[in-house]
Amino acid sequence: MTAVSIRNVWKDYDGQVVLENISFDVAPHSFVSLVGPSGCGKSTFLRMLLSQEAPSRGEIRVEGEPLASEPMPDRGMVFQKYSVYPHLTALENVALGLELERSPLLGRLFGARRRAVLEEAAAGLEAVGLAPARDKYPSQLSGGMQQRLAIAQALIKKPRILLLDEPFGALDPGIRADIHDLMLDLWWNTKMTVFMVSHDLREAFYLGTRVIAFDRTRTRPEEQAAYGATITFDIPLDPADPIKARIRAAEDAAAKDLDLPVSIQTNGI
Numbered sequence: 001m002t003a004v005s006i007r008n009v010w011k012d013y014d015g016q017v018v019l020e021n022i023s024f025d026v027a028p029h030s031f032v033s034l035v036g037p038s039g040c041g042k043s044t045f046l047r048m049l050l051s052q053e054a055p056s057r058g059e060i061r062v063e064g065e066p067l068a069s070e071p072m073p074d075r076g077m078v079f080q081k082y083s084v085y086p087h088l089t090a091l092e093n094v095a096l097g098l099e100l101e102r103s104p105l106l107g108r109l110f111g112a113r114r115r116a117v118l119e120e121a122a123a124g125l126e127a128v129g130l131a132p133a134r135d136k137y138p139s140q141l142s143g144g145m146q147q148r149l150a151i152a153q154a155l156i157k158k159p160r161i162l163l164l165d166e167p168f169g170a171l172d173p174g175i176r177a178d179i180h181d182l183m184l185d186l187w188w189n190t191k192m193t194v195f196m197v198s199h200d201l202r203e204a205f206y207l208g209t210r211v212i213a214f215d216r217t218r219t220r221p222e223e224q225a226a227y228g229a230t231i232t233f234d235i236p237l238d239p240a241d242p243i244k245a246r247i248r249a250a251e252d253a254a255a256k257d258l259d260l261p262v263s264i265q266t267n268g269i
């Protein structure tokens, strides 16, 4: 079975081709890392998977069906920043998606229905390690905690496909190692198919079961507008691949370095 099928997809903006003839099939429960130079169209590709943008040519199918023409709850998205609402607490941020789904007109539920939503949202926060922060506002959370919140917010509607646009790019190495573990657990337990854009090759290889690179292959000036980036490599990765263990070891070492000031503090220095 194929979770997502991308067939001869082209995307241009006002005649400037960004993506050229992209075709690949993705098996269910894959973790696809998308890499490539800045501006090659990785975010554009994610936005097409979300239905925020439509391909100029070609077709994307999810589980055999043409992609819905607008974003649907079967696809969740996490950005590098600003995925969460600053004026809502952590709990309210996660609950909002369910309230909007179950009360599309008012965006608010009352009584037992609201209590049920808040319970679900609390469980979602717990799953990402944020139970103690449920009543805090995003500005009171660290960068890592805000990204955990954004993940909880995206997962609360149980998407089949999760789209991550450099979600961990702004985090310190130690925080990033922890959130990588969390991401792998969530991916494994929910059986979602994940597409993640990353500028960090180590992250792409550590998390991905497949690493796909986009790049422009035509460099002549007269070809610049007519052709865009296409797939330049596509590497399957066994979850037991030794490269993953090596990256994990490097991440652990970086996390230890980051912990150093804490151990110095506990020594009373």
Ligand SMILES: Nc1ncnc2c1ncn2[C@@H]1O[C@H](COP(=O)(O)OP(=O)(O)OP(=O)(O)O)[C@@H](O)[C@H]1O
Binding pocket: 013, 018, 036, 037, 038, 039, 040, 041, 042, 043, 044, 045
């Ligand atoms: N809505 C739009 N209208 C016009 N051009 C756009 C639009 N969205 C993206 N582009 C152009 O498409 C190209 C690809 O942009 P995109 O953000 O997808 O690249 P990217 O690979 O994700 O870049 P980065 O790694 O820097 O985030 C860029 O040249 C960008 O200017």
